[in-house]
Amino acid sequence: xxxxxxxxxxxxxxxxxxxxxxxxxxxxxxxxxxxxxxxxxxxxxxxxxxxxxxxxxxxxxxxxxxxxxxxxxxxxxxxxxxxxxxxxxxxxxxxxxxxxxxxxxxxxxxxxxxx
Amino acid sequence: xxxxxxxxxxxxxxxxxxxxxxxxxxxxxxxxxxxxxxxxxxxxxxxxxxxxxxxxxxxxxxxxxxxxxxxxxxxxxxxxxxxxxxxxxxxxxxxxxxxxxxxxxxxxxxxxx
Numbered sequence: 142x143x144x145x146x147x148x149x150x151x152x153x154x155x156x157x158x159x160x161x162x163x164x165x166x167x168x169x170x171x172x173x174x175x176x177x178x179x180x181x182x183x184x185x186x187x188x189x190x191x192x193x194x195x196x197x198x199x200x201x202x203x204x205x206x207x208x209x210x211x212x213x214x215x216x217x218x219x220x221x222x223x224x225x226x227x228x229x230x231x232x233x234x235x236x237x238x239x240x241x242x243x244x245x246x247x248x249x250x251x252x253x254x255x256x
Numbered sequence: 257x258x259x260x261x262x263x264x265x266x267x268x269x270x271x272x273x274x275x276x277x278x279x280x281x282x283x284x285x286x287x288x289x290x291x292x293x294x295x296x297x298x299x300x301x302x303x304x305x306x307x308x309x310x311x312x313x314x315x316x317x318x319x320x321x322x323x324x325x326x327x328x329x330x331x332x333x334x335x336x337x338x339x340x341x342x343x344x345x346x347x348x349x350x351x352x353x354x355x356x357x358x359x360x361x362x363x364x365x366x367x368x369x
Binding site for chain 1: 292298299300301302305341343357358359360361362
């Protein structure tokens with residue numbers, strides 16, 4: 142079946158612009174995670190959804206970052222007034238319903254470059 | 257959150273076994289040990305996880321020390337396609353708790369033909 146998809150795959154924007162990154166999880170997966178990954182580093186947790194509820198947003202770096210998942214499926218990560226330090230790979234992952242030790246399935250990521 | 261320590265990089269010859277170590281001396285009784293790997297230019301993919309007993313699946317084996325303060329991911333016969341960064345991560349079993357996976361920098365595995 143189809144895996145996790147993310148769009149756009151690449152985004153170049155100017156400092157100060159807003160960007161919206163989309164994640165389409167695997168059908169039936171109730172958990173959705175957003176991560177940010179710098180070059181040569183492991184993924185850094187941003188936020189977590191269970192269905193449409195945002196249950197943990199402790200990893201969002203500041204109030205310019207927000208995420209939503211209004212219908213419990215597709216999620217959007219929005220970065221307002223982008224800054225150069227926001228440049229990174231943004232990854233989305235989803236997990237099926239089940240135990241707390243569910244496997245996370247990652248999408249291909251969106252590479253964001255802020256000029 | 258409990259942290260893990262892994263070597264920055266390791267090298268191995270093709271078709272030989274590879275043992276990737278991970279130290280987690282502050283692991284709690286509710287923490288599972290997860291391993292993911294990330295191939296070049298791809299997202300991370302799940303490899304294996306365990307709690308106390310050794311685990312085997314089609315990709316790898318996980319050997320967990322008796323005191324659970326360390327573990328080893330074993331690739332029985334490495335191929336060039338196994339060249340990746342391997343992450344060892346602890347994840348709590350406590351319900352309704354923080355669902356974060358705390359990722360380190362991982363071990364870059366280099367396979368020599």
